[in-house]
Amino acid sequence: MEKPLEIAAFFIEVKMHNQGIFNSSVGNWLFVLGIPMAALHIGLFASTFNEWFELIFVANLWVLGYHHVIATYTRFESVSGSETRALLIKVPILIGIFVFTVYFAVGPIAIFTIYLYWQWFHYTRQSDGISRAIASKSQSKSICFDRFNRSLFYLASFCCFFWMCSRQGGTFLGQPYWVPHVGELVRFLVLVLGFVAIFIWVINIFRLKAPLEHIKFFFGYVFSHFLIYMCAYVYIDEFTYGWLVINIWHNAQYLAFVWLYNSRSSSRGDGPFTRLLYYLSRKSRWPIYFLFFLLVSTLLYKLIDFLIYQASASQVALWMATVYAVINFHHYVVDGRVWKLRRPIIQERLRLDV
Structure with a gap:
């Protein structure tokens, strides 16, 4: 009976100062309950009261979505100068060529499909990284580096995504995407596999002692x-309503994690941007930090929209789909490069022991 009681005690225990990545229980609870519960309630509200969806969708993009993409570009000090130049110049060009080629050779359905499938991996990888950062603070190295449990983490996440994306006749924001053509029995078995993966994950946690x-x-x-x-x-x-839930969760989580990282910088840096970032990232100035980058992201995305309309008013849909695909795909690539827990500067900033 001791183990079940200990597990139940977890849900009412609030003294978590030494186990989370934040220095306060409020910050730690933000990742465990605050952000997930907010995303769930907002998404479920939008799916129940459809007339509110458009307003919530736009607010999410403006306050969280655009902002979280821009936040990626505050993180280049963890990579070399040559890699930074490649990520900012060569990679966008290559992605642009790829997106326009796919769009004209196959059609917009290919872009939407790549976006949704790549986004699933991007979200899962970010959450995996955060869970490993938390595990490294837990004084139990085994759970941080156990490859089998990480495999179960990805497997369970994929099975959930497969259940959604294999639903026949599904659309995202009114646009079709490629659906795996499998029978209902296969879909059900894959979903069961996901639940089994979660169950084994729990068992393995206790097996690691x-x-x-x-x-x-x-x-x-x-x-x-x-x-x-x-x-x-x-x-x-x-899919659209489910996407809203997980998108709010991902965006808010990313913004909080990037702010945490930037707030722990001990150096003002050499350039004007790094000095400004150091000033804004002090913990007492977090409202100014978020408002500043919200303003920057708003201005940048408004400029992008303006340029698209000026370039071709008759082909707005084409340019919106391709340009925003390039921006998002570039974000996925850059994010995968700058957030590496094995990098010493990240371990130092987040005070990890990995």
């Missing part, structure tokens, strides 16, 4: 991850 006192924040975070994926991709039967 990590004290619950050390891993309860990690345990809670990963469960919130599974809850989000189950609700967004399984419980909600419309």
